[in-house]
Amino acid sequence: MLISSLLARSSLVNAPLRLSRFFTQARRVYKEEEPTAPPSPTTEQPGQKYTHFGSKTVLKSTKQKLVGDVFSSVANRYDLMNDVMSLGIHRLWKEHFINKLDAGKRPNSTTPLNFIDVAGGSGDIAFGLLDHAESKFGDNESTMDIVDINADMLKEGEKRAMEQGKYFKDPRVRFLVSNGEVLEEIESDSKDIYTVSFGIRNFTDIQKGLNTAYRVLKPGGMFYCLEFSKIENPLMDLAYQQWAKVLPVMGSMIANDYDSYQYLVESIERFPDQETFKSMIEKAGFKSAGYESLTFGVCAIHWGIKV
Numbered sequence: 001m002l003i004s005s006l007l008a009r010s011s012l013v014n015a016p017l018r019l020s021r022f023f024t025q026a027r028r029v030y031k032e033e034e035p036t037a038p039p040s041p042t043t044e045q046p047g048q049k050y051t052h053f054g055s056k057t058v059l060k061s062t063k064q065k066l067v068g069d070v071f072s073s074v075a076n077r078y079d080l081m082n083d084v085m086s087l088g089i090h091r092l093w094k095e096h097f098i099n100k101l102d103a104g105k106r107p108n109s110t111t112p113l114n115f116i117d118v119a120g121g122s123g124d125i126a127f128g129l130l131d132h133a134e135s136k137f138g139d140n141e142s143t144m145d146i147v148d149i150n151a152d153m154l155k156e157g158e159k160r161a162m163e164q165g166k167y168f169k170d171p172r173v174r175f176l177v178s179n180g181e182v183l184e185e186i187e188s189d190s191k192d193i194y195t196v197s198f199g200i201r202n203f204t205d206i207q208k209g210l211n212t213a214y215r216v217l218k219p220g221g222m223f224y225c226l227e228f229s230k231i232e233n234p235l236m237d238l239a240y241q242q243w244a245k246v247l248p249v250m251g252s253m254i255a256n257d258y259d260s261y262q263y264l265v266e267s268i269e270r271f272p273d274q275e276t277f278k279s280m281i282e283k284a285g286f287k288s289a290g291y292e293s294l295t296f297g298v299c300a301i302h303w304g305i306k307v
């Protein structure tokens with residue numbers, strides 16, 4: 001446990017790797033739209049026509065489809081790719097996230113919690129949260145909505161539930177295809193805990209997603225997000241620049257998919273730093289917002305409370 005958290009909080013330093021792109025393969029082509037000043041996640045205006053898809057500027061209306069293609073493509077190799085790309089460290093981040101949130105119906109309470117895990121296709125966070133609630137608090141009543149815009153990713157989560165013999169066709173657990181920016185099926189003020197892990201970076205309008213998180217939470221409800229962030233140490237950042245170059249090559253070798261992992265790298269680069277994202281959470285209305293950087297800031301946990 002100690003070693004796990006040390007690993008998650010510090011880092012493994014590899015000799016910088018320099019691999020050039022040596023695979024020729026069918027590439028998805030993203031139709032470039034007329035170039036405009038690229039919006040930033042914080043300055044994006046509601047009426048704006050264009051947004052980013054990785055480093056490309058695309059019509060807002062096309063981004064959802066492009067992100068959909070990426071996750072349909074990676075769905076069946078998702079776990080393997082994450083283990084390889086992160087040397088297994090993503091599991092430690094997720095474990096730390098779940099333990100830090102420490103959610104579940106307390107034994108002296110009569111009211112189960114309503115969880116929502118947005119962009120939760122793989123089920124990693126949702127199942128982990130329910131396991132934690134049960135093992136730590138004996139809570140087997142709280143409910144979980146696992147929401148994802150991509151049906152293929154949700155199917156992976158359902159498959160996992162079936163394989164592990166837990167949370168499949170469980171009346172407490174719903175799998176919903178829905179856009180986290182809107183969550184139209186989810187009533188306002190209805191959830192106690194909102195989680196999103198490695199998902200919000202892919203939203204077309206991140207601020208809209210945060211506003212929606214605020215809408216669906218009950219007063220007193222908690223927002224918790226695990227997402228890539230900015231590496232604070234320049235030497236580690238240099239190591240990242242090298243590692244990031246290799247990720248699409250790994251995607252090509254293991255999943256025959258260079259482009260999705262190139263998108264991953266570009267979307268990480270575009271995501272706001274810790275302080276900027278915190279101010280977006282505050283802008284949505286959350287109080288007591290804060291964050292914890294993990295592994296030198298490779299990723300961070302952000303939170304906020306709806307008062």
Ligand SMILES: COc1cc(O)cc(C/C=C(\C)CC/C=C(\C)CC/C=C(\C)CC/C=C(\C)CC/C=C(\C)CCC=C(C)C)c1O
Pocket residue numbers: 011012013014070071074077078081082085086087089090198228236239240241243244247260261263264268295298
């Ligand atoms: C297409 O979109 C995606 C596809 C997918 O399979 C996963 C995601 C979401 C991502 C995850 C759940 C985690 C995946 C992990 C990584 C991308 C790599 C994270 C990197 C590390 C834990 C560091 C390991 C590398 C080293 C020790 C070498 C030295 C490098 C650094 C210290 C910095 C490396 C930092 C980054 C690569 C960010 C998805 O959206």
Ligand SMILES: C[S@@+](CC[C@H](N)C(=O)[O-])C[C@H]1O[C@@H](n2cnc3c(N)ncnc32)[C@H](O)[C@@H]1O
Pocket residue numbers: 067071118119120121122123124125147148149150153178179180181196197198199200202203204
């Ligand atoms: C990298 S995966 C994260 C899965 C899981 N939460 C985890 O931590 O392993 C990103 C997920 O975000 C989903 N996603 C992207 N845009 C979304 C949106 N607007 N609404 C809901 N889900 C979205 C994708 O379909 C994909 O399943």
